[in-house]
Amino acid sequence: MLYNSEDLLNMIHLTKSDILHLAKLSGLTLTEKEVKELSYDLSSVITFFEELKETNTKNILPTSQTTGLENITRADKIDTNQTLSLEDVMYNANDNKNNLFKVPIILKK
Amino acid sequence: MNKYIPVIGLEVHIELSTVSKMFCSCSALHFAKEPNTQVCPTCLGLPGAMPYPNKIAIKDVLKFGLATNSKVNKFSKFDRKHYMYPDLPKSYQISQYDLPFCINGKISLKSGKTINLRRIHLEEDTAKLQHYEDETGQYSLIDFNRSGVALCEMVTEPDFENVDDVIEFLKEIQLIVRYLGISQADMEKGSMRLEANLSLRPEKDSILPDYKIELKNINSFRFLEKALNYEIQRQADLLNKGVKVAQETRGFDQLKNTTFSQRIKEEAQDYRYFPEPDIPPFRFEDKFIFVIKSEIGEMPQEKRVRFANDYKIPQNYIEVLLSDKKRSEYFDKLAELDKKYSIGLNTIANLMVNKNLDQEYPEPELFIKKLLEITKKDYSTTDENTNAVYEVLHEFPKAVSDYNSGKGAVIGFLVGMVQKKLGGKGNPKVITDMLILNLKSPK
Numbered sequence: 300m301l302y303n304s305e306d307l308l309n310m311i312h313l314t315k316s317d318i319l320h321l322a323k324l325s326g327l328t329l330t331e332k333e334v335k336e337l338s339y340d341l342s343s344v345i346t347f348f349e350e351l352k353e354t355n356t357k358n359i360l361p362t363s364q365t366t367g368l369e370n371i372t373r374a375d376k377i378d379t380n381q382t383l384s385l386e387d388v389m390y391n392a393n394d395n396k397n398n399l400f401k402v403p404i405i406l407k408k
Numbered sequence: 409m410n411k412y413i414p415v416i417g418l419e420v421h422i423e424l425s426t427v428s429k430m431f432c433s434c435s436a437l438h439f440a441k442e443p444n445t446q447v448c449p450t451c452l453g454l455p456g457a458m459p460y461p462n463k464i465a466i467k468d469v470l471k472f473g474l475a476t477n478s479k480v481n482k483f484s485k486f487d488r489k490h491y492m493y494p495d496l497p498k499s500y501q502i503s504q505y506d507l508p509f510c511i512n513g514k515i516s517l518k519s520g521k522t523i524n525l526r527r528i529h530l531e532e533d534t535a536k537l538q539h540y541e542d543e544t545g546q547y548s549l550i551d552f553n554r555s556g557v558a559l560c561e562m563v564t565e566p567d568f569e570n571v572d573d574v575i576e577f578l579k580e581i582q583l584i585v586r587y588l589g590i591s592q593a594d595m596e597k598g599s600m601r602l603e604a605n606l607s608l609r610p611e612k613d614s615i616l617p618d619y620k621i622e623l624k625n626i627n628s629f630r631f632l633e634k635a636l637n638y639e640i641q642r643q644a645d646l647l648n649k650g651v652k653v654a655q656e657t658r659g660f661d662q663l664k665n666t667t668f669s670q671r672i673k674e675e676a677q678d679y680r681y682f683p684e685p686d687i688p689p690f691r692f693e694d695k696f697i698f699v700i701k702s703e704i705g706e707m708p709q710e711k712r713v714r715f716a717n718d719y720k721i722p723q724n725y726i727e728v729l730l731s732d733k734k735r736s737e738y739f740d741k742l743a744e745l746d747k748k749y750s751i752g753l754n755t756i757a758n759l760m761v762n763k764n765l766d767q768e769y770p771e772p773e774l775f776i777k778k779l780l781e782i783t784k785k786d787y788s789t790t791d792e793n794t795n796a797v798y799e800v801l802h803e804f805p806k807a808v809s810d811y812n813s814g815k816g817a818v819i820g821f822l823v824g825m826v827q828k829k830l831g832g833k834g835n836p837k838v839i840t841d842m843l844i845l846n847l848k849s850p851k
């Protein structure tokens with residue numbers, strides 16, 4: 300992606316530590332080069348979203364829903380038809396032991 | 409040496425005993441089940457799976473809130489709490505952020521002190537991780553049977569100033585939950601989990617400290633008590649040396665009775681909460697809340713007061729009986745039956761508390777029958793009773809005629825006279841019945 304000088308002036312700048320923080324939250328390991336590229340790319344994406352600030356939301360209530368539905372619940376019943384077979388459960392697992400997913404150690408003592 | 413006052417707040421997780429999980433129809437009974445046999449795309453966190461909230465779990469949380477004098481948020485919703493951990497494959501937990509189901513509850517302690525409950529919310533439990541090391545190296549194993557089970561979290565204000573209050577409070581919460589029947593609240597099985605945050609403030613200073621230590625993964629009241637006492641001493645020692653207490657999470661070492669740093673990096677927690685788009689919000693009508701409230705039976709504190717007032721048995725007996733709802737109900741039945749037999753509630757409570765006699769007799773009627781047999785040998789025999797009653801009725805004709813002309817109170821005098829002849833060994837109930845029978849149809 301190429302930027303002209305004006306873009307760069309108006310752009311929000313994500314610092315290297317912002318990028319590393321986001322990478323950590325996402326469980327990603329980044330190279331120096333990727334950090335650099337991502338700080339440009341993500342900065343430009345966020346700058347693009349800045350345009351939303353121009354929208355007049357004065358009389359608009361915040362919402363997280365668009366359906367207008369409320370109080371959607373189900374009865375407390377077991378439906379074994381939903382239950383997956385062990386074969387299906389483990390289908391994409393990299394490794395398993397005694398039908399448990401096996402992953403690299405998480406808590407180091 | 410400065411004196412310090414502990415500032416303690418609690419987080420309690422309660423796994424609800426609903427039949428199915430929170431957002432899917434898998435069985436929620438995960439204890440000692442074959443691993444990964446009770447899972448579906450939703451609780452495995454597979455892309456595209458939709459959460460569908462369990463109505464009973466929501467009602468249970470509202471019930472818990474109302475039983476702890478909380479306010480129900482009439483408009484509420486679920487939110488996504490993001491973090492990366494293998495026990496949470498979709499990288500977020502469905503929880504509640506700014507609009508938990510219940511807020512501002514209150515629990516009174518025996519001392520009269522009030523503990524404020526900041527919030528009670530509902531979320532989904534995570535998968536269970538086990539950590540191993542063998543010749544292949546170190547690894548973790550994951551079982552998703554627990555993933556998605558309804559989990560209720562209660563957070564208190566940092567209102568506790570001593571460890572005894574913490575333990576009293578937690579035992580009361582456990583009791584309330586069990587009385588409501590919304591969870592077994594069994595700490596060994598993990599259906600009740602405790603976390604405490606603790607710091608110290610100088611006695612003469614009322615400002616809150618600028619740090620707090622979180623104590624996590626503690627699975628009994630006794631260990632929590634020990635961990636808190638150890639931490640209070642550790643922090644006081646550091647503060648007295650002028651050392652700043654490092655903010656961190658600590659666990660409890662059951663063998664050494666000490667706490668240890670869990671060295672979880674305290675990088676600012678950034679959960680990036682946002683409203684769960686896949687679950688429409690909740691709006692609770694007053695009537696709905698009223699109905700739930702009316703389903704709450706007698707709570708432990710109410711029972712405590714009633715037992716003290718109506719049964720007049722010692723406080724320590726009351727606490728033992730109360731600690732098991734079924735047992736307290738059993739005692740209620742015995743008290744009702746005893747109106748007829750006058751064995752005495754102290755005797756009955758004593759036999760339950762100290763001899764566990766109720767464990768041998770599932771039926772209260774049989775318990776009483778047994779008790780009458782035990783106590784019988786102390787009473788006079790039927791023959792002795794018959795003779796004494798016969799004699800008294802002939803020695804006091806005036807009292808007999810008074811009774812027959814309607815002066816019922818004279819029966820007390822006659823019972824007293826019979827008891828005198830029996831050396832006080834008569835069963836008052838038996839003698840009274842025998843007197844009345846003979847007065848009505850004099851021989």
Ligand SMILES: [Zn+2]
Nearest residue numbers: 432434448451
């Ligand atoms: Zn499921």
